[in-house]
Amino acid sequence: MHLHKYEKIWLSLGGLALIAFLVVLGVNAFAMGSHPPSHMAYVDPTKVDQTAPFDKPGLVQIGDNEYDLNMTAFVFGYGPAQIEIPKGAKVHFNVTSKDVAHGFSIPGTNVNMMVLPGHVNSVTHTFDQAGEFLILCNEYCGVAHHMMMSNIVVK
Amino acid sequence: MAREALSKQETAPKTKPHPPEEESSLRGTFVSVLILGALIVGSWAAAFWLYLSRG
Structure with missing residues (x-):
């Protein structure tokens, strides 16, 4: 040819x-x-509040400046609503929903995933800069979807 | 009538042979392909840079 x-x-x-x-x-x-944020981790969506680690959502130190941040998403907010993270910390977010599909996005970072009832979705981010970060829902979840937020303070 | 005329035209011996393919100029196409390729690679590189800078 x-x-x-x-x-x-x-x-x-x-x-x-x-x-x-x-x-x-x-x-x-x-x-x-x-890797994608979904990794075949499941939880009973009707018993999130009774299932560890989501019965006590929050920051858990797992190494030298390395943390697990277990969070729940619900209409219309996240638990916990205010989080303090040390500067330079590597944070593994593990998030699940108690009700409907939500979003989990931190503007200015690569953290952006869906949160589905029955699934635990994970993403890792290292907070190298001090400041305030917003967690936003970017999946329409109901009338107060636009009010759904949480705050991360890095210091 | 028209069909006969058409078939005659189709079967008629070609007096002018096709020019050899080497003579067809693809310079314009080549430049367009390069511009399009540069746009695609440029936009991909920009998005990837954004991803890395936010990591």
Whole structure:
């Protein structure tokens, strides 16, 4: 099959771009640990308040400046509503819903996931800068959806 | 009538042979492909940079 010289060039460029994207994807998934927030962890949505660790939502230290932050989402808020995190802390968010599907988004960071009843969704973020961060719901969950928020203070 | 005329036209021997493919210029297409490719790679790189900077 005859190919024009230019066709060979742009096909090669396309092939190289595809390889580059796949390499970046592989490095992200296997070396940097990127993964979807859902990881086959389940909880009975009718017994969230009685099930550990969601019976006492909050920050739990698990290492040197490393924490688990267990949170619940409900109409129309998050538990706990105010969280203090030390600067530089690596925080593993574990969030579940007590009722309907909610969102869990911290603007200015890569934290952005759905929170579903019956599932525990997780995401990890390192808070390198001091300041206040807002947790927002970005899945419409009812009449006061726009009021649903929580605060993180990093200091 | 019209069909006969058309089939005659189709079967008529071609007096002018097709020009060899090397003569077709793809320079404009090539430049368009490069511009489109640069746009795609540029937007992907910008989004990926945003992702890394927020990590």
